[in-house]
Amino acid sequence: MTSSLFIDIGSYQVQKSGEDCFGDTIYAKKIPEEQRIIGILSDGLGSGVKANILSSMTTRMAMKFMEDNTELQRASETMMDALPICQVRKISYATFSIVDSELEGKTRIFEMDNPRYIFIRNNRLFDIKGREFSSPKWKDRKICVSQVNNLPEDRIIVMSDGVTQAGIGNKKYPLGWGRQGCIDFILKTLRQDPYISSSALAEKIVNEALSKENGAKAGDDISCMCLYFRNPRKLLIVTGPPFNEDKDREISEMVANYDGKIAVCGGTTANIIERELCLKCEIDKTSFDTKIPMASKMEGVDLVTEGILTLTDAYRMLKEGIDKNSNTASVRLVKLFLGSDRIDFVVGTKINVAHQDPNLPMELEIRRNIVKKIFRLLQSQYLKEISVRYL
Amino acid sequence: MEKIKVKICCGTSCFVMGAAQIQVLEFDPPADIKDKIEIEESRCMNYCHNTAAKYNRGPFVEVNGELIEEANFEKVVNKIREILDGTKD
Ligand code: FES
Numbered sequence: 001m002t003s004s005l006f007i008d009i010g011s012y013q014v015q016k017s018g019e020d021c022f023g024d025t026i027y028a029k030k031i032p033e034e035q036r037i038i039g040i041l042s043d044g045l046g047s048g049v050k051a052n053i054l055s056s057m058t059t060r061m062a063m064k065f066m067e068d069n070t071e072l073q074r075a076s077e078t079m080m081d082a083l084p085i086c087q088v089r090k091i092s093y094a095t096f097s098i099v100d101s102e103l104e105g106k107t108r109i110f111e112m113d114n115p116r117y118i119f120i121r122n123n124r125l126f127d128i129k130g131r132e133f134s135s136p137k138w139k140d141r142k143i144c145v146s147q148v149n150n151l152p153e154d155r156i157i158v159m160s161d162g163v164t165q166a167g168i169g170n171k172k173y174p175l176g177w178g179r180q181g182c183i184d185f186i187l188k189t190l191r192q193d194p195y196i197s198s199s200a201l202a203e204k205i206v207n208e209a210l211s212k213e214n215g216a217k218a219g220d221d222i223s224c225m226c227l228y229f230r231n232p233r234k235l236l237i238v239t240g241p242p243f244n245e246d247k248d249r250e251i252s253e254m255v256a257n258y259d260g261k262i263a264v265c266g267g268t269t270a271n272i273i274e275r276e277l278c279l280k281c282e283i284d285k286t287s288f289d290t291k292i293p294m295a296s297k298m299e300g301v302d303l304v305t306e307g308i309l310t311l312t313d314a315y316r317m318l319k320e321g322i323d324k325n326s327n328t329a330s331v332r333l334v335k336l337f338l339g340s341d342r343i344d345f346v347v348g349t350k351i352n353v354a355h356q357d358p359n360l361p362m363e364l365e366i367r368r369n370i371v372k373k374i375f376r377l378l379q380s381q382y383l384k385e386i387s388v389r390y391l
Numbered sequence: 392m393e394k395i396k397v398k399i400c401c402g403t404s405c406f407v408m409g410a411a412q413i414q415v416l417e418f419d420p421p422a423d424i425k426d427k428i429e430i431e432e433s434r435c436m437n438y439c440h441n442t443a444a445k446y447n448r449g450p451f452v453e454v455n456g457e458l459i460e461e462a463n464f465e466k467v468v469n470k471i472r473e474i475l476d477g478t479k480d
Binding site for chain 1: 401402403404406407408410411412414417418431432433434435439440448
């Protein structure tokens with residue numbers, strides 16, 4: 001059995017030009033207890049508010065059924081019964097694509113009337129035979145189910161027909177950009193940037209589709225959701241000296257043996273590791289800034305920074321967005337956070353007496369508190385896997 | 392002549408007490424001392440922890456090994472000039 005994969009899920013949408021809300025809905029959810037991720041994209045009939053209601057109803061219902069593992073026929077019938085029927089076309093109308101992935105690797109995809117999903121393996125289109133199925137009650141609606149065991153570096157891309165039909169009626173794209181056009185574009189993008197994140201890929205696809213439209217105005221809602229399966233990118237954050245000095249060795253060994261990237265946040269912590277592992281640690285003057293102490297370089301460690309000020313500033317950027325055109329230690333730290341899937345924090349709990357000095361011109365956060373704020377945010381907002389150990 | 396060694400602490404406490412202003416020495420030093428100094432930034436030099444010795448008054452800078460407490464740009468530059476003057480005669 002392959003060890004558990006990490007799934008990077010991301011999406012991007014633009015709404016039909018002139019409408020005030022999205023007609024397509026994308027909804028993704030992690031179920032940590034089951035090591036499972038469910039992503040749903042639904043396209044409501046028409047556009048604007050009506051479509052928005054149809055597609056949000058569809059995604060919410062579908063999510064509930066998926067979470068409860070309701071049998072497919074019952075689930076789809078209930079959904080079709082519940083959706084209002086279109087006056088013109090006499091069908092209850094909202095399409096969907098559902099991707100249901102387990103971190104162990106098994107993925108099932110359910111689709112109704114959306115453009116067929118795109119599956120990329122080894123930088124090529126990988127065709128998976130699906131099984132079609134319809135309910136006796138709604139004979140003209142077909143659901144296609146496919147199943148695959150994922151490998152690292154697989155990607156699944158689902159989209160609304162706004163993507164494949166982009167530019168329809170143009171001289172250049174009389175039939176629209178098409179699924180093939182989209183596939184070619186994805187392959188080209190992946191050749192240039194093989195490790196691109198899902199959200200960046202989704203944004204590129206949607207913007208490319210938009211560029212096919214007349215005057216780059218969306219003639220329909222254009223939405224895309226991507227999943228990227230990979231071995232987790234790991235990051236170890238070591239911050240703070242341990243409460244007991246006899247743990248100094250333990251912390252240093254964790255650094256020496258870690259199989260991923262490493263950041264050390266704290267001067268004293270860096271001193272401990274420098275001493276225990278006999279490494280040389282030198283200030284890196286390219287990170288000079290008047291608000292954040294400079295970073296240092298240490299062999300085998302990806303980043304060494306000062307502690308509290310840098311962490312506090314990193315937290316600010318995680319909330320407000322990363323500072324552009326800056327190379328401070330905290331910007332580098334945030335970039336490491338964002339580029340990782342799994343982050344292991346090792347937090348030393350020794351209190352720094354100097355930080356409690358009332359003469360300091362500003363109040364310094366307690367290390368444990370700022371670390372807690374950071375990892376909560378990384379978990380809830382950035383969907384990172386986090387572990388924390390206090391020493 | 393050997394350069395004067397200036398070691399600036401950039402640990403958390405010293406930094407918030409104003410060490411960043413002293414770092415200007417590195418990037419934009421006064422002309423007269425420009426080629427005569429060698430700057431080294433250091434992580435916490437442990438003076439701030441030494442509460443028993445009442446050393447909780449950063450920023451701390453060492454000029455040729457001599458400790459300056461509550462250092463600022465002027466204090467450090469004056470110290471450097473003092474040493475330079477001393478070596479002249
Ligand atoms: S921070 Fe400068 S001596 Fe501790």
